[in-house]
Amino acid sequence: MRENSSFFLVLLRLRMPAPIRLRELIRTIRTARTQAEEREMIQKECASIRSSFREEDNTYRCRNVAKLLYMHMLGYPAHFGQLECLKLIASQKFTDKRIGYLGAMLLLDERQDVHLLMTNCIKNDLSHNTQYVQGLALCTLGCMGSAEMCRDLAGEVEKLLKTSNSYLRKKAALCAVHVIRKVPELMEMFLPATKNLLSEKNHGVLHTSVVLLTEMCERSPDMLSHFRKLVPQLVRILKNLIMSGYSPEHDVSGISDPFLQVRILRLLRILGRNDDDGSEAMNDILAQVATNTETSKNVGNAILYETVLTIMDIKSESGLRVLAINILGRFLLNNDKNIRYVALTSLLKTVQTDHNAVQRHRSTIVDCLKDLDVSIKRRAMELSFALVNGNNIRGMMKELLYFLDSCDPEFKADCASGIFLAAEKYAPSKRWHIDTVMRVLTTAGSYVRDDSVPNLIQLITNSMEMHAYTVQRLYKALLDDVSQQPLVQVASWCIGEYGDLLVSGQCEEEEPIQVTEDEVLDVLEGLLASSLSSTVTRGYALTAIMKLSTRFSGVNRIKKVVSVYGSSIDVELQQRAVEYNALFKKYDHMRSALLERMPIMEKTTANGPTEAAQTNGEVEPSALDSKSLPSVPQPTGQVNDLLDLLGGNDVVPVIQTAPPTKPVSAGGELLDLLGDLSLSGGPAPPPVAAPPMSVSQPAFLLDGLSSQTLFNDVAAGIPPMTAYNKNGLIIEFTFERSNLNPNITVITIHASNSTEAEMTEFVFQAAVPKTFQLQLLSPSSNVVPALKQGTVTQVIKVLNPQKQQLRMRVKLTYTHKGSAVQDLAEVNNFPAQAWQ
C-alpha cells in the first residue's frame, strides 16, 4: 500500500515541473519589451509561486522567495511571501536562512505584527553553533529590529558583546547601537560589556566599539562623563594608526584605516566638548593629524575634515583653531569640488565664532561665486554676505553686484535682498547707497521683493540732498528700459515728486540733463500706455502725472490725460482718474496742499516683507504731518474738512487694501466707502479745529505687519465675539495681538449664513474713530454659503497707538434671494484685551 502511494506521489511530482530557477526568471523578464509584457510574465510567475507556497513545498521555497524578492525590487507586490520568509528563517538549512533573513529585511516591516514571529527564530539563531548563522541573526536584528524585539533580545546581544570571537563581537556592538537607538532605557545594561572593548586589536571590533561608545556618550551625560577617562587610550590608538608603517589589510591610499581614524576623531569631539582637560589631552594628536595627513586624495581630506570639525567643537587653543580654518581655506583651493563644497559648509558654520580667521579667506570665498556648481555658488553667496562689513563693503559689493548680474534666476531674489540689507547696514555714503540700489533694480529688477519699492522710496525721500541726482538717474534708466516693474514704479514716484528738480536741471552730483516738461510727461504717459506696465505701475504713473500738476507750469495737458483715463477700462485707473478730476474741479483749492512734497518718513523696520506690498508705498495725501508744513497752515484745516465731509465727526474711513495688484488710491476711496453712510446731514463741512490726522501712515504700512507668522508667538487668548447677527447673517470677530507691536490688533471676521439661500456679492466695510488706523485685507470670497456650510473670512488690522477703547462702524452689503441688502451697525462690545 505504501509503495503504491509513493509511486503515485512520484508520478504526481514528475508531472509537475520544478519551479524555474532565479536566474532563468531574471533572464526571461529582461526579454520583455514592454511594461505590459513584463507585468504578464510577473503575474504568471507569481501565480505559480503562490500555488507552490500553498502546497507547503519545502524544497523550492527558497528559490521561490528569491524570485519574489527580485520581482519586489522591480516594484511588484510581494507581501504574500512574508510568512514564507519566516518559514525559511526557521529552516535548518543555511541557504534557507540566508534568503529568509534577506527576505525579512526587505519585506517585513516593524509596523506589522507579523514581524514579531521572527523573534523566537532570531533568539535561537543568536546561540547557533555556526557563527555565520549567528551573524545573520545579529545583522537582521541590528538592521530592522523593532523596539519589542530589541527588548526581548537585548540580553542575547549583550552576551555576544562579551565573546572573544571578534567576528561576532563587532556585529554585537553595532546591534547594541541599534537596540539603544530603539530602546534608550536599555543602554545601562551594555555598560559592563564595554569595559575592555578598546583593548581589542581587531580593527572591526575597535571600529564598532567606538561607534557604540559614541552612541552612548551622545545620549547620556552620565555615560559621557564616565567615558571621558578613555581619552588617553583613544589618543594612543589614533597615534598608532598614524605612526605605524604600511598595513596592507587596512591601507587606503597610504592611510591606515581611515574609517577608524574618523570615528575616533568623532568620539574625541564628543568627549572634548565643554571639557578643558579632555580638550587639552587631545590637542597634540589633533595638531599631528592636521599637519601630517596626506591631502592628495579624498580619503586624506575626509580625515582632515573630521579633524577640523573636532577642533572647532572642543575647547582648543587659538593656534589650533587658526590651523583648522587654514585647512578649510586650503580646501577652498582644491580642484575637487566636493572638497570645496565641504569647506564652504564648514566655514559657514564657523563664520560667527571665528569671524576674523574666516575673513582672511574672503577673496577665495568670493572666487567661489564663479564656481559652476550650484550648491557651491549658493554657499559662497551666503558666506560672502556673512563676511561683509564696514571695511570691505565697497569691494564686496562690486563682486556681489557682478554675481547678481550673471547668476541663475534662482539666486537673484536672495542676492538682491542680501545686497539691500548689506547696503543699508554699511553704506559709506547716501549716494553710494542709492547707486547700489539702482544698480540692483536695473539688473535684477524683476526679482526684487515687493517691499523693496517702498523701502527705496523711503530711502530716497530721506536723502534730501540727493533728490535731484536720484530723479535724474531714474529718468535716464526709464529711457533705457521700462520692463522692470519695481524700477519703473520707483522712477515714476520720484518723477512725480521731484519732477520740478528734473526740468530745472539742478543736479550737483553729475552733469544735469536737459529735459522739458513735455518730455517728462511723454515718458509717464508712455508708461500708462505701455503693455509692459502692470496695473500697479500704471497707478504710479497716473499719480505721478497728477502730482506734476503742482510742479509743472503747463497743467492743461495733465488735465487732459486725467480726464481721458476717467473712462479707462481698468477700474483702478478709472477710479483714480475720476478722483483726480474731482480734485481739478471741485477741490482745486486743496490740490496744491494735497500734492505737496512728501515729508521725511519715520523708519521702522529695515527689512522683512510688509503689507506695503499691497499698497505700494503710496501714502494717503491726508496723512500730512503738520510739522512739515510750516508754510501752509491753511491746508491742514482743509484736510480735516475733507475728512469731515464724509460724515461723522469721529469716524475715519478705512484704507481698503485690495488684492496686491490694486494699489490704494489717493482720496477718492474715502468718498466711495462712506459716501452714503449718511451719518451727518449734508455735504457742507463745518469748519473744524479738530487736531490733524496723526502721522505715520507710512510707519503703519512699513512696520512689518504682513506675515501672519509674526503673530505665532502671541499669547492671545482673547475671547472671540459676535459682532453682528441679523437676518441670518452672523459675523464673528476673532482677535490676535502681536508681541512685536502692542499697538496692533488683528481682527479676523468670520461671516456665516444660517438661511437656506446663499448671500452673494458680500462686501464688508468698516470705519473706526479718528485716533485709530485701520487696514482691511481682501476677503476670502464674496459668497457666504447657505446653511452655515462655510464662512467668508477677512482680516482687519487696527492700529491703536493711543490705546483708546475700540469702536467700529460696519457696513454690510450683499444680495440675498435676488434682492440687494444693505445694513449698518455699530460694534462696541470689544473685549478689553483687544485694545488695552
Place this chain on the structure above:
Amino acid sequence: MKRKRLNTGFKMQFMLLFSRQGKLRLQKWYVPLSDKEKKKITRELVQTVLARKPKMCSFLEWRDLKIVYKRYASLYFCCAIENQDNELITLEIIHRYVELLDKYFGSVCELDIIFNFEKAYFILDEFLLGGEAQETSKKNVLKAIEQADLLQEEAETPRSVLEEIGLT
C-alpha cells in the same frame, strides 16, 4: 511620514543603487518606512540625482538629509546620511563597497548585480550593519563571504533524483 526620530545625526538612513535609466538594482533601508514611503522616496531621489550634471559635486541637500552619490559605470550609488555625518568618508564607504563587489565578481559590472542581487546584499551586510561599517578590512569581509558561500554549497550537496523531487 514626519516621525519624530530621536537621532544623533550620524546615521546612514538608506542606500540605493540604480541604473542610468532609473531602474532600481539594490535598496537597503536602515530606517522603518512603509513600502509606499520607500517607493516615493526612491522615485523622487532617483529623479533628482539623474538630473544632476556631471560638473556638479557629489553632495546635495534633500529634505533634511544629505545625499552622497557617485556613479560607477552605469550604476549610481546613492547614500542618505544625516546632518552631522561626514560626506567625504561616506564617499569612501561607497568606494569600499564597490571594491568589495569588484573583488568578489571579478571586474564587476551592472549585469553581475542584476543577476546576483542576493549576493550583492550578502556582501553589503558583511560590510555594513545598521548603516555603520562593521569591518574595515577588505580581506576580512571577503573571507567571511567566502566561508558563508562554502557553507551554502555544503548545504546543497548534490542530491539524488529522488531528493530533487522531494521524496527522501
